[in-house]
Amino acid sequence: MSRLNKDVLAGGLxxxxxxxxxxxxxxxxxxxWRRIGPGGFPAMVAGLLAxxxxxxxxxxxxxxxxxxxxxxxPRPMLSVxxxxxxxxxxxxxxxxxxAIIDSTLVAACASRPPRFGRMAVYGTLMGAACSLLFIKALxxxxxxxxxxFGF
Numbered sequence: 358m359s360r361l362n363k364d365v366l367a368g369g370l371x372x373x374x375x376x377x378x379x380x381x382x383x384x385x386x387x388x389x390w391r392r393i394g395p396g397g398f399p400a401m402v403a404g405l406l407a408x409x410x411x412x413x414x415x416x417x418x419x420x421x422x423x424x425x426x427x428x429x430x431p432r433p434m435l436s437v438x439x440x441x442x443x444x445x446x447x448x449x450x451x452x453x454x455x456a457i458i459d460s461t462l463v464a465a466c467a468s469r470p471p472r473f474g475r476m477a478v479y480g481t482l483m484g485a486a487c488s489l490l491f492i493k494a495l496x497x498x499x500x501x502x503x504x505x506f507g508f
Contacts, residue, residue, distance in 0.1 A: 364417025368410045375407025436467035452503035453492065454484035 378399065385396025440463040447456035461480030465471040491497040 362417050362420065364413050364420060366417075368412070368414025368417055371410025372407050372414055373410070375403045375405070375410055378403035379407060433467040437464055439466075440464035447503075448499060450503045450505045452500040452506070453488050454481075454501055455503065455506075457484035457487060 382396050382399045382403065385399070386394035387397045387400060388394025440460040443463050444456045444460035447459055451459070458477065458480035461476045461483065462473060465473050465476035488501045492499060492501055
């Protein structure tokens with residue numbers, strides 16, 4: 358039996374990311390509870406992420422499990438990574454909606470069998486919701502449908 362399992366890896370990753378984000382935003386003013394500063398909310402989220410990571414890490418160290426086979430099936434991890442790359446490459450040129458639809462279709466390759474029809478519907482709904490939320494409501498500077506399509 359090995360102590361290296363999914364919970365240990367996930368908890369360690371969450372703990373490390375939480376501490377990294379907490380340290381990187383330490384120079385921002387936190388403000389007060391009545392008037393929170395630009396560093397207050399990110400610090401709270403980073404602290405919660407680190408705390409959750411600590412609990413998951415502790416659970417993984419206590420739990421006995423089979424040895425974790427790292428990268429035994431790289432397809433899901435590579436599919437999600439490819440989906441992130443596709444989103445980043447398409448956002449400015451193709452627009453938010455197209456980037457979300459395409460990245461969900463690429464991420465569909467992570468499951469077996471891939472459900473491209475369901476993911477196309479999901480990507481379309483998420484693209485519409487994200488364009489309403491981020492572009493219309495929050496004023497994010499990104500095209501809904503990008504210049505590659507002549508709009």
